[in-house]
Every structure is written in structure tokens, then in C-alpha cells.
Amino acid sequence: MKLDRILPFAKKLLKNVVKPGDRVVDATLGNGYDTLFLAELVGENGKVYGFDVQEEAIRATSARLKQHQLTDRVILFHQGHEQLSAVLPSEEKGKITGAVFNLGYLPGSDKTIVTRPETTKEAIEQLLEWMAPEGTIILVIYHGHVDGAIERDSLLQYCQQLDQKKAHVLQYQFINQQNNPPFIIAVEKR
Ligand code: SAH
Secondary structure, three states, X not given: OOOOOHHHHHHHHHHHHOOOOOEEEEOOOOOOHHHHHHHHHHOOOOEEEEXXXXXXXXXXXXXXXXXXXXXXXXXXXXXXXXXXXXXOOHHHOOOEEEEEEEOOEOOOOOOOOEOOHHHHHHHHHHHHHHEEEEEEEEEEEXXXXXXXXXXXXXXXXXXXXOOOOOEEEEEEXXXXXOOOOOEEEEEEEO
């Protein structure tokens, strides 16, 4: 298959926008794979700010970063991404070039701990304030779980109404696949 699958496409978008020295956000650490990817992209002079509400995600991500000796360029917050404005250093305002959300629950963990539409939207709203022009938010929307469809619909509605003078909004999705595969919404600040 020549078309990019969802996760490779998400990485391609991040790679397009994140350069050495950049400041970026991993809004849902999970197992830390994206955190590691972002830490590599920003290089030794960049910074990754990571959020998760689960201790387990913080632990898994820290271990992964340690393994690759990349802990210095990553700051982990054991807090919801909706706290972003409250905890990010103020000098980063207007400098964030990339952010990624993997929605839903952490595979192999408690399925009742899921991202929620209200807090996800709150975080996007804050990010749009903190990003540089052309800064891009990648949402990987998993919607097969309980309440997943509610979050999906709520986010689609929210993203569709974003003012086109303020953001470019893209949806990337295979539309003939079974079993609710994830899809992408990308929001580029103008
Ligand atoms: N569904 C994806 C993985 C999603 S992991 C997959 O299958 O690959 C989602 C992560 O978001 C979990 O680790 C969860 O703890 C975290 N999370 C839930 N609510 C959050 C919030 N408000 N802020 C930050 N992280 C949150």
C-alpha cells in the first residue's frame, strides 16, 4: 500500500513541522513512543513538554527516555493537558511548533481512564494561544471505545468551526475500513 497509514502519516506531519531547537508538546504520553520521537526531532537544544494523568504513563515514558539518554530535553507533567497554560514556562508562549494527542485509553491499562472531549478541547484552545504561526497540532482520534464516538463527534464539530483565517484544519482518514480505525485531524495555526 502506497498511502501512508495513520501513524506513519502523523509522524510525517510532525517531522514536517518540528525542527532542531523547537519547543513541542506531547499532550498524552501513554507509553512514550511519541515523546521519544519528538525528543529526537527537537535535538539537544529543544524541549518537549509532556502530559499525562496516569502515573503509569509517566513511568513508562521516563524509562523509555532514560534508555535513549534523552531525559534532559523533556519535561514531564503528571497533570492533565488542560493545565498547559498554568504550567508551561511563560517564555515559551508563542514558540510551540508542534503538539500531538493520542486519544482514548492506554492499551493494556485501565480502559476507564480516557481522554475527554471537554478537556481535550480546552487543551487545543490553550495550545492555539501558545503556538507559533504554522505550529501544528496532530490529533490521533481513537473512537472504538465506550464514549469514543462522543469525543470524536465533539472534536470534529469543534475543529470544523475553527475560523479559517486562524487555522488550517485537515482530516486524514481511511473511509472504507471496518472496526473504527483511528484517524487524524491536524490543526495548523495561521
Ligand atoms: N488509544 C491510543 C493510546 C492513547 S493513550 C493507542 O491505542 O495507541 C491516552 C493517554 O492519555 C493515557 O495514557 C491517559 O492516561 C492519558 N490522558 C487521559 N486524560 C488526559 C488528560 N486530561 N491529560 C493528559 N493525558 C490524559
